[in-house]
Amino acid sequence: MHTTDMKNQLTLSLLHLGSLKGLDNVSLSDLAKENKISKASIFHHFSNREELISHLFAFCSNLAYTQQATISLAGTAEEVLLRAVDHWHEVYTKEPLNWFYRIVESEKLTHREAGVISKTLGEMVDGQSRILLETLSDSLRLDIEELDLAVMTFSATVQNFLSKAMVGNDPDILWQEERFITKFCKLYAIQ
Known part of the structure; x- marks a missing residue:
């Protein structure tokens, strides 16, 4: 999968899981399991959890604007x-x-x-x-x-x-x- 596509997929997965459980209750392990990838693979796309959450807010803000x-x-x-x-x-x-x-x-x-x-x-x-x-x-x-x-x-x-x-x-x-x-x-x- 292309890097941008995987970043967006991880973002959408965090979005869905976060809406159900709250962002603080979604672990990177949960996110990896949801996407059938290793936890280490997440760090290929995001340097840390904070960057992933910032990307989620930016991604959704842009989506809302459209x-x-x-x-x-x-x-x-x-x-x-x-x-x-x-x-x-x-x-x-x-x-x-x-x-x-x-x-x-x-x-x-x-x-x-x-x-x-x-x-x-x-x-x-x-x-x-x-x-x-x-x-x-x-x-x-x-x-x-x-x-x-x-x-x-x-x-x-x-x-x-x-x-x-x-x-x-x-x-x-x-x-x-x-x-x-x-x-x-x-x-x-x-x-």
């Missing part, structure tokens, strides 16, 4: 916001990025890179929420007087839903999101 898409602003406010949430679900809850975001959420307090990525993801959802809500207000589809408050409310709630969706422990999450968006749009409806 998943960015434009959210259509056509339709009612509710349609636009539902489409935005669907887009975020697509990005955050599909494998292998779901594995990555699960690791980021579980490791953000102990791994510096995970903390930075978690903060960046939050800022990205905040920024996209601001653009969506500002556009919906400017186009008179929503009546938002306090944009900062609306953005904080919307973004924090959506991020909470996304965190729950990443972990996959709430079967009613989609219903809850739809209900939130419907009530949010009613709260800011044009009178």
Whole structure:
């Protein structure tokens, strides 16, 4: 196997195992066994465990960047916001990025890179929420007087839903999101 291919395979294996067990609980022996190679072979591709973990964060950050898409602003406010949430679900809850975001959420307090990525993801959802809500207000589809408050409310709630969706422990999450968006749009409806 080509060196780059093996590095990516080892990275994806660490990603999967780390999302199940936590990065600190995945040994190099586990990783070697998963890939049917010797533990020494891992050191042919990565000089140490820290380099492997750094490569995982860089690899996944690049993968996440390629998943960015434009959210259509056509339709009612509710349609636009539902489409935005669907887009975020697509990005955050599909494998292998779901594995990555699960690791980021579980490791953000102990791994510096995970903390930075978690903060960046939050800022990205905040920024996209601001653009969506500002556009919906400017186009008179929503009546938002306090944009900062609306953005904080919307973004924090959506991020909470996304965190729950990443972990996959709430079967009613989609219903809850739809209900939130419907009530949010009613709260800011044009009178």
